[in-house]
Amino acid sequence: MMKNEYALQLSNISKKYQDGEQENLVLKDISLKVKPGEFIAIVGPSGSGKSTFLSIPGALLTPSDGSVILGDTKLSKKESKKLTKIRREKIGFIFQNHHLLPFLTAKEQLQLVIDMNKKSGKSCMNADEMLEDLGLTPCANKYPAKMSGGEKQRVAIARAFMNNPELILADEPTASLDGIRGRQVVEMIKKEVVKHNKAAIMVTHDERVLDLVDTVYRLDNGLLQRAVNR
């Protein structure tokens, strides 16, 4: 199969929730294409469906309508086992609250991703290089409880890149950090995205970091629109 030009293609995605008697349409006919090396941001008020939106390319939710193509793989209507495999091999998540495992050191967090992908023989990044790249070498043998908030989030970034994914999904990566650290974290994501030529989508409402991304989209009332150039 020919390598797809886009890392992610969302076509006419809709997502409905049953809310009591009513049907609640959270995402309305959304289409989006992201190329490798492209870093986009999705902004929008709370409750605008940002989380739902991120969960669809993240293979955590299947859309009610529309298709998701991740690299060369069409995603919609897969069984949960296959979705798990897609998350393992093709997606790197950066969560809002780092969500590192408390009982693993920074290096072990990364090693875990390598171990998980060992069976399928997928090539992964080198944990030491990744740590060095993000300035985390001194933290390699530290547990999350001993790291600062910024360090934890950087380890989380490293973890997201470890499986050499098609797509990086960042869910409010700056939410628990102050302005300076938040910006550093987004800069790190940007740097890695460019370096490894990955597509990345970041959901945020931190307007201060939007200058670091290539394109900004606004999600409002379930509709996705390209934000005007600023």
Added chain:
Amino acid sequence: MKLAWKELKYSKTKYILIESIIILMIFMVIFLSGLANGLARAVSASIENADAKYFVINEDAENLITISGMPIDTLEQVSEATKGPVTQLDIQRMNLTTAGSETKLDVTYFAIDPDSFLAPEPSEGQMLPSSGTEYTIVLDDSFLEEGIEIGDVVVDANSGLELQVIGFIKDEMYGHSPVGFISTATYTAINQEINPSYEVKYHAIAVQGTDIEDIHIDGLAVVDKATIVEHLPGYSAEQITINMILWVLVVISAAILGVFFYVITIQKQKQFGVLKAIGMGMPELTGMITSQVLILSLFGVIAGNLMAFGMASMLPSSMPFYLKLPIVVIISIVFVMISLCTSLVSTRKVAKVDPIVIIGGNE
């Protein structure tokens, strides 16, 4: 497995607390099993130690050797009907006094032919002589705690016959009473002392071999050892009660481990959500949970056993405590199995965690 171990290591305090409860529960269970067996042995040890597979007794003796009785020529009849060796056995409960003391000591005589296969191996002193004019006795070593030593003379309380203690033997009990081995000749002498018109007869004939098909004697039945033990007074009732307590405890302790683990699993739902979100499948998660329970229960079983065996080696010999390795192994395996089964409840909980809870930053 790696992940499972790392987590146990990281949350040491939490898991050590759980582990110590498991160890204590296992210790309690194993200790109770030792007591149960000890009690059983206090009733049956001498029968179980006897190197006989079958006993010929009266048909209407309700499988009790002590109330059976047969003329002495039965020995020859039985001997002709089976290829292996056979020998007579009399069991009677009596009292002993020591020289210079009024205290009566409970004893059960096992009257045997000193040259037969029922003759036990003394742990101290010597075995009953084949013949001789002196009356001799080999006692269970619990009499050592009464201050009786080799060379002492004990007196049969009913007949006044003096018996010389020539040896001690370990772990010989019958019906909660310590056993004294005497020869059939001594036994006859005691009875003739009490009742001059006593006629020699045997309570039972012990059969060492298994070819019992040809033993057909009117009024007599061939009973295997297990049945004899089973029908010893008090044996079944005690065993059923204690074993019931024992197994209930095994199940409860394993269930407690399951409950603890379930509570911990609920606390860690978020972690499992993260693992699922980054693509860890249920087989790996199940493996992680199962191996943690396996590590905890295996370690608990080993440590609990060590404690119980250590304790056992320090108990006085009059304490009815006896650990049977097969039972201990079965209890340990059953405990681990039940623990693993209860961990399935935790696994089910994890299976229900939807990784989407991680997205959207809801803490």
